[in-house]
Amino acid sequence: MSYRLFYQEGAPTGTKEMKIQCISAIFGYQIQGPVGVKVRFSGTNRIDPDVDNPDHWLPIVEIEKETADDRELGHTTGHSYDTLMFEVLQGPADVMVSSGVAG
Numbered sequence: 447m448s449y450r451l452f453y454q455e456g457a458p459t460g461t462k463e464m465k466i467q468c469i470s471a472i473f474g475y476q477i478q479g480p481v482g483v484k485v486r487f488s489g490t491n492r493i494d495p496d497v498d499n500p501d502h503w504l505p506i507v508e509i510e511k512e513t514a515d516d517r518e519l520g521h522t523t524g525h526s527y528d529t530l531m532f533e534v535l536q537g538p539a540d541v542m543v544s545s546g547v548a549g
Contacts, residue, residue: 449546450542450544451465451543451545452530452532452541452542452543454532455540456537456538456539457534458534459536459537460533461532461533461534461537462531462532462533463497464495464497464529464530464531465530465531466495466528473506473525473530473543474545475506475509476541476543477509477540477541478539479537479538479539479540480538481512482510483511483534483536483539484508484535484539485508485534485535487505487507487509487530487532489527489528489529489530490503490527490528490531491529495529508535511539
């Protein structure tokens, strides 16, 4: 079973969003948009994370759209961060993060 944590359409450059209590161990990260769109995903286990303080976050993955087709580029990873964040480095980007279990 999978749950959608983030779904943001057309997020402009500089958009930052976080979700707290992301307790699953398997996450899927996807972006879509024009060539050059780039999104950074980060995580933390801090109780009081601040999206504007880079010292609060550990990098998970950075994804860049490099081809001019309509395929979504994605990355799946396992980790145990309680809070996830995405930051659009070059937009506009469609951003989706799902959380689920394998079995």
